Amino acid sequence: MKKRYLYLLLLPGVLFLTIFMIVPIFLTIGTTFFNESGFTIQGYLDFFKDRYFIEILLTTLRVSLFTTIICILLGFPAAYYISKLGKRTKAIMLLFTIFPLLTSPVVRSFSWMVIIGKNGVINKLLLSMGLIDKPLDILYTPTAIIIGLVHLFLPLIIVTLVGVMENIETDLLKAAESLGASRLAVFSKVIIPLSVPGLVIGSILVFVGSFTAYTTPALLGGKQRVISTFLYQNAITLNEWQVASIVATIMIAVTVLIISIMNGLAKKLNPKG
Amino acid sequence: MALFTLQDISVAYNKQNILKDFNLEIEKGKLVSLLGPSGCGKTTTLRLIAGFLQANEGKFLFKDKDYTKVPVNKRNFGFVFQNYALFPHLSIFDNIAFGLRLRKISKSEIEKRVMNVLEIVNLKGFEKRYPQELSGGQKQRVAIARALVIEPDILLFDEPLSNLDANLRVNMRVEIRRIQQELGITTVYVSHDQEECFSISDQVAIMNKGVIEQLSDPASIYKYPETKFVADFIGFKNFIDFDKRVDHEDKIELSKSGYVFVIQKDAQMINLSGKIGAIRPDDLLIRAKDISEVVSENSISGRVKVSTYLGRSFQYVVETPIGDFTVNKEMTESYRAGQEIVLEIPRNQMVLVD
Ligand SMILES: Nc1ncnc2c1ncn2[C@@H]1O[C@H](COP(=O)(O)OP(=O)(O)OP(=O)(O)O)[C@@H](O)[C@H]1O
Ligand SMILES: [Mg+2]
Secondary structure, eight states, X not given: OOGGGGGGGGHHHHHHHIIIIIHHHHHHHHHXXXXXXXXXXXXXXXXXXXXXXXXXXXXXXXXXXXXXXXXXXXXXXXXXXXXXXOHHHHHHHHHHHHGGGGSOHHHHHHHXXXXXXXXXXXXXXXXXXXXXXXXXXXXXXXXXXXHHHHHHHHHXXXXXXXXXXXXXXXXXXXXXXXXXXXXXXXXXXXXXXXXXXXXXXXXXXXXXXXXXXXXXXXXXXXXXXXXXXXXXXXXXXXXXXXXXXXXXXXXXXXXXXXXXXHHHHHHHHOTTO | OEEEEEEEEEEEETTEEEEEEEEEEEETTOEEEEEOSTTSSHHXXXXXXXXXXXXXXXXXXXXXXXXXTOOGGGTOEEEEOTTOOOOTTSOHHHHXXXXXXXXXXXXXXXXXXXXXXXXXXXXXXXXXXOGGGSOHHHHHHHHHHHHHXXXXXXXXXXXXXXXXXXXXXXHHHHHHHHHHHHHTOEEEEEESOHHHHHHHOSEEEEEETTEEEEEEOXXXXXXXXXXXXXXXXXXXXXXXXXXXXXXXXXXXXXXXXXXXXXXXXXXXXXXXXXXXXXXXXXXXXXXXXOTTOOOOTTEEEEEXXXXXXXXXXXXXXXXXXXXXXXXXXXXXXXXXTTOEEEEEOOTTSOEEEO
């Protein structure tokens, strides 16, 4: 076998990505650093002085963070439960887990509108039970966005975690038990640390996904802008392509930053992972 | 007095009995091994003692207290797994300290005890490494250290050496025995390597299909198996199912199809009623038959059926009127297939089993 020529197989994929992704990204980033008079970072300076934009950026980060935390809290026990099941039941449960992924985010967002809207199921229920006097404002708030995003990303983190937890040898848990560990100690000292790799990958997926999500915040957020809807507004509605490019660049930077922070954290928590 | 006792234990998986009316008593400070063919229930017994498994019936007594329902983490028994089961996310030090940290022991005390046990298993200087950075033998030592450091009341080993190569296995078993005796820890050791069990145990329990067939010191088992299964398992390949047994003052007379054999009554011989004679292939005498020879006491004539070269010796399968025999013979003399020979069973080499 002439292994040397095998890399040629990569060529079509690499070319495609270069032409349609890498070049446009760099062009986009490039344009943000130039105006009529040459190189400048004025665009960014203006941006970070803008209270409105900072507000949107922080809201987006906050929403992504809460979504990630809630996904971990809900996903971890569920994943552990599923990973302990027998082969058949596990397959069925995983199928149910990823089932929501098969419906479009638009449909799901509309369902949530029906549930959490002013005249939605939840408000009607709470009103009729006399627990509240006027409908709660959930729809068109960050909370609504978080609810929608958790629904969107929970399957992702569960599937990732199940993959990692399945590979934890049961003898390790038994060893811990025989050394005196209670159920809780086994969980916190063995299962959680050994799930860190899955937790990191899952969190990155959820966080970055939430940070860049468009449909869910657009439909459930109402007037509440997040960074992706803000970008859309500038590019399509206001035709401010320069601003849109700057927003896009900031999004890329934040994403890269988040991933490297998470990876660093993972290394610290699990030096041999 | 027994340190712990398994009393009329039954264990079933999917309604199938794995252990039935199982009884075992072990004294303090002894190393007892469970030996038997694959699937006979050795691991099940060990898991039961450890508490990983609940018996359907019966009791587990520890120091005369009923421990049947005591959970694993409250038992203070050390368990050493076949595949080591070291925590991959913890350093060697932290692996060993795991049990101590759960016991709320002071930091300096933990440090002292971990270092001490590292010295016992000859692994000083390895405390900062991670399990992935150790060889199989070193991992097994860490596993032993981790179980030892909690000062367990019972130490349980499930085929701890089966993943190691032959040389290392011998070294490690000597090591295990040394540590066990030095610290006087009551130990149950599972293996299906006969030599391993015999060389390190105070007592060996030979198991078959969920039952202990015989429990005694290694030498007694080797010389005086009590049942056909035990005899077969430890290398008595030849069995004669006698029709008649007559006990005399100093000897026993046995006969099958008119052929009579006599064995010496040995002071230690235990079996009072067995009628199956068992002989090792090495203990049978074989010689070429002279045409004029009158076959003498304890001998029977036959013909070589198969002759196999084993390296240091030859193995013959011999056909006789009372069945086939397997005989090993040093290679100086060899017999062809088809040759007429005489087999002799020395008076003191046959044991009677049930
Ligand atoms: N979890 C289980 N479910 C059903 N049957 C089991 C289970 N574990 C063991 N068994 C059965 O119980 C019997 C005894 O198993 P055990 O593991 O105790 O054997 P063993 O003596 O340790 O064998 P080996 O030398 O191969 O390790 C076997 O027939 C096995 O098939
Ligand atoms: Mg076993």
